[in-house]
Amino acid sequence: MSFGMDDFSAPELVSLKNSLKQRGVKYAIASVVDVHGIPKGKVVPINHFEQMMRGAELFVGSAMEGVPQGIQDEELVAVPDPTSNVLTPxxxxxxxxxxxxxxxxxxxxxxxxxxxxxxxGQAAGLGYVLKLGVEAEFMVLQPTESGEIKPVGDRDTLSKARYDLRSTLDNITWLSELTEAINDLDWDVYSLEHEAANGQFEINFNYTDAVKMSDRLTFFRLMVNEVLKNHGYFASFMPKPFADTAGNGAHFNLSLASTEGGGNLFLTREDPHKCGLSKLGYQFIAGILKHAPAICAVLAPTVNSYKRLVTPSSMQNFSGVPIHTSYGGNNRTALLRIPMGGGRVEYRAADGVCNPYLGAAMLLAAGLEGIRDGLDPGEPEVENITTFSPVQLQQRGMQTLPRTLGEAIEAFATDPLSYEVMGPLMFQTYVDCKIQEWLAYCNTISEWETQRYLRWF
Structure with missing residues (x-):
């Protein structure tokens, strides 16, 4: 049984194995993800490489969170993609x-x-391929002697820490090590910066097709922590690790290219809105806006995600996170931003703990619907959307994004697009998994509640 490996002959697999052995590889990892996008895997000696590539590694689905199988079911077979191989730095x-x-x-x-x-595949049937770049923010943390966790570095926390060069240089050793590791993979790092919170960083590498970028983000989250643990640190992609600082986002930058090998189909100089986006791009935006509440449940997938998506008055260090279904040019208060120069759409509500495969699938499917139905998103917003009154929002046809995971899952469960994208089994699995997560949170008594109510009367 070939399990979809027909494009790779036995001699080609032997050649790949020999090439890996010549580079010193002793073990191969067949990696899959659970419903959260967390990598799971089996390690196989290189001499058993061909068997692994042909589907020899079996996984008990019920042993992985959110993988819908009973203990009585036949195992799942992992079939590695030969083109996805990454030599771990x-x-x-x-x-x-x-x-x-x-x-x-x-x-x-x-x-x-x-x-x-x-x-x-549906996009390819229309002549399109989704290109994706992800800007994943993460906070670098270290344990203290007292057992507390604090951001890396000894400098005083700045009220506006973004781009702080001193903090960047303090961390240049591990930043350089990580950058070199990424470049060894030919991902092409083009910038690294200190972000808005103390100890928060972002490393940006080149975009590629959506499946490959989802593979890369999955591996990136693993790699960052493997590098940092040698320095006594760890990385957190948690959306809101600390209440009084900026959270960790993961902006998804989207564009469509032609399957015929053409250029960026979103890029144009003939945009009446002067944003550098084609009519196709605006239709894509309209589709995402139509399904924005449901998409939120996948790209902001945790209880903690909605403590990042807050209004400016809710926190001191507000950093332009979106809270309404909106789009604009180079407007960081919009859910969908068209960055300077045009040619791409930046989805800003995503965070770094999302399952990138499912998130990209939802965004692409929504965008394709906008294209097929010729939807129009209206005029781009140029003002600070977070200052709008309820009346102004209503006049502009903007909805408020879900305020909790519970609201987001309700939107997801009632949107036909979710079922269409996920299929019946994953749809129900995702809804059930996230409802359980939300109810577990709701039934937990927090320290805030105890302090406020225990002796109130």
Whole structure:
């Protein structure tokens, strides 16, 4: 049984194995993700490489969170993508492969990677391929002698810490190590910067097609922590680690290219709105705006996510996170921003703990609907949207994004697009998983409640 490996002959797999052995590789990793996008995997000695690539590694779905299988079900088969191989920078004896899951000889319908590939296939049928770049922010933290966790560095926290060069230079050793590791993978780092919170960083590398970028983000989150642990630190992609500082976002930058090998289909000089975006791009935006509340449940997927998506009056260090269904030019208060120069759309509500495969699938499917139906998003917003009154928002046709995970899951569960993208099995699994997460949070008594109410009367 080939499990979709027909494009790779036995001699080609042997050649790949020999090439890896010549580079010193001793073990190969077949990696899959659970519903949260957290990587799971099996490690295989390189001499068993061909068997692994042909689907020898089996996974018990019920042992992974949000993978809909019972303990009585036949195992899932991991089939690595040969083109996804990454020599792990922290250990040159390991090679990592993104894998698709199969069940009883067929693609497993609740495999996150396969869901994105299915929507990418729909786009290809229309002549499009989704290009994606992700700007993942993370906070670098260290344990103290007292057992507390604090951001890395000894400098005083600045009221506006973004671009702080001193903090960047304090951390240049591990930043340089991580940058070199990423560039060794040919991802092409083009900038690294200190972000808005103390100890918060962002490393940006080049965009690629959406499946490959989702593979990269999955590996990136793993790699960052493997590099940092040698320095006594760890990275948190948690959306809101501390109440009084900026949170960690992961802006998704989207554009469409032609399957015929043409250039960026979103880029034009003939935009009447002067944003540098084509009519196709505006239709894509309109589709995302139509389904924005449901999409929020996937790209802001945790209880904690909605403590980042707050109004300016709710926190001291507000950093332009979106709270309404809106779009604008180079406007950082909009949900969808068209950065200076045009040619792409930046979705700003995503955070770094999302499952990138499912998030990209939802965005692409919504955008394609906008194109097929010829939707119009209206005029771009140029003002600070966070200052608008309810009347102004209503006049502009803007909705408020979900304020909690509970609201987001309700929007997801009632939007037909969610079912269409996920398929029946993953749709119900995702709803059930997130409802359980929300109810567990609601039934937890917080320290704030105890301090406020225990002796109130």
């Amino acid at each position: 922290w250990n040159r004896e390991l090679v990592w492969f993104s894998s698709d899951l199969y069940y009883k000889g067929e693609a497993f319908e609740a495999c996150s990677r396969s869901i994105l590939k299915r929507v990418m």
